[in-house]
Amino acid sequence: MPEDLPKRKKTRGEIFFGPTKSTTRYWYFRVLNRFGSLDLVGQRHHNLNKDGVDKASSSNDDIGHLLTPAHQAAGFSLFDLFRIVDATDNFSLENKIGEGGFGRVYKGQLNGLPVAVKRCFVESSPERLSDFENEIKFIPRLQHRNIVTLKGYCIEGKERILVYEYMQNKSLDKFIFGPRTDWSLYWDRLFAIIEGIAQGIVYLHLHSGLKIIHRDLKLSNILLDSEMNPKISDFGTARSGFPNKGRRTDTVSGTYGYMAPEYSTRGIFSGKSDVFSFGSLLLEIVSGKRNGTWYSIRERKSISLHEYAWRLVFEEKNPKRLIRSSLRISVGGDAIPDGPDCGLRAHRAAEDPEDRPSMWDVVLMLHGGVAALSALPTPKQPARRYGGREQRPKFREVLANGHDWDKKTVTVLMR
Structure with missing residues (x-):
């Protein structure tokens, strides 16, 4: 459908816009x-x-x-x-x-x-x-x-x-990945945004009365008002009722890279599906890297943000390296809490969604809740899925940035 009505002379039997008054x-x-x-x-x-x-x-x-x-x-x-x-x-x-x-x-x-x-x-x-x-x-x-x-x-x-x-500062992905010569979103402000998103999800799951599972949480669906307060948007694929119980659907709607494995492969969703998505967007915010893949020239294969983060945090024990350099410099490094660790545990504590924390536990983790963090199992190395098969390749240093996954919401019929 055209964006505007044609501005041309009226012919017999037709009505068209003239001046746009x-x-x-x-x-x-x-x-x-x-x-x-x-x-x-x-x-x-x-x-x-x-x-x-x-x-x-x-x-x-x-x-x-x-x-x-x-x-x-x-x-x-x-x-x-x-x-x-x-x-x-x-x-x-x-x-x-x-x-x-x-x-x-x-x-x-x-x-x-x-x-x-x-x-x-x-x-x-x-x-x-x-x-x-x-x-x-x-x-x-x-x-x-x-x-x-x-x-x-x-x-x-x-x-x-x-x-x-109207949200004056548009969507969060524009700030995280937009063309910027400086990094004005320092950690205090970013942390407030992360916490606001988490609080919004807790409200949806526990306090809204409708008990909503969003099912399509991603940076582009987080809008920022004039005071940089984050607001969750786009409830087109949301479902209500009992976030603690898993349900199955024959129609999977979401965005690749944010969908939990049990949802994208078997159509099973719950509140833990939103926890997985939150972990993905938290890793994007902290690292400044898109939730996609980069190409490893040495191994001649792509590697995902999730694999990259897991290696740095749990194998090399160097989570600060995951944090984008401009953000690390702006706060001196030591002032940044365990964002990557929290993101990975929320994102993929295990293939079993029962091993992921609740969003309430995630909020406690963000505020230094050591008990909530230590009670969870150490995340396993993320599985790579191609054609229904799982692969766990060895990690090599990422030498070149590659392509990103499609960020649009997709709908797939499960057969």
């Missing part, structure tokens, strides 16, 4: 909605009801069962499409601030305040529509400083739109 857009959509003659990109509707709405698409009433008094108490709103179009200047490229597998995100202005508007790709697959409904069902009922706020939604015709609070 709010009044012009408003009356365009009033005419569109009244007569049901055109959709958002100037194409004719074929299956319209008497109000000009596509009968094959859901209306706002279709998900009314998802809305509860908790949504109203949180100030959750149903937005008119005209307001969304006006707020984003007709989804202009100038206002586009991001794009993922779920949709495109635009900056907008509603009631004089900045907002983030996600225009969802619900026609690409049934899973995307389910993701959209999940966002509406879960986020407005979550009240925590480390969970993003969903202000409302819009459903008209084929449009599925979510409106969030």
Whole structure:
């Protein structure tokens, strides 16, 4: 679908935008909605009801069962499409601030305040529509400083739109891996971000009432507000109920490198799946390296961040070497707690998820909880999986950086 409506002369039987003024857009959509003659990109509707709405698409009433008094108490709103179009200047490229597998995100202005508007790709697959409904069902009922706020939604015709609070500092991966000539996120600030993420997950697992398992925790789903407070976002693949119990699904949705092995290979997930993902993103934050692979010229094979970290921490007994040099210099090295150790134990204490800590134990570890840390088994060397086989190759010094894994959320049907 094009980003903007074409700006060209009107021909007989067609209606197109002229000047991009709010009044012009408003009356365009009033005419569109009244007569049901055109959709958002100037194409004719074929299956319209008497109000000009596509009968094959859901209306706002279709998900009314998802809305509860908790949504109203949180100030959750149903937005008119005209307001969304006006707020984003007709989804202009100038206002586009991001794009993922779920949709495109635009900056907008509603009631004089900045907002983030996600225009969802619900026609690409049934899973995307389910993701959209999940966002509406879960986020407005979550009240925590480390969970993003969903202000409302819009459903008209084929449009599925979510409106969030605007996060001025974008996503955490932009800070960790973005092009920077200096390293302004010193350890105190980074540690506050790590702790905030952990507290947000503890809230989801234990205190939210919904008992939510996120299932797609990664740096790009951690947003930063104007004060660098982290907020967990993207609940499209989340599930509620009993994080302590493992459940099986035939549809695995997540991001490679962050998915726990029992989830990616057998479709079994629990709160310990989120613990694994947290360990992965913690290693990324501390090391400044992507959760992917590098190529070893000496062995002519790739090696993962998890293998690299395990060797430095548990075999060479030199965890400080894993910490990015600019961060190590900024705090003098000794001031950094056992972040790598905690990350590895959270990430892969063993292939058995029962041997991983809970997120509450992770919070204790981050604050020097020696008892919680020592109670866990030493992590085993990470297994490498290719074509269903496990390999545990010998470690060699990484001599060259290689490619990264795909960071988009993927959905796989388990057969």
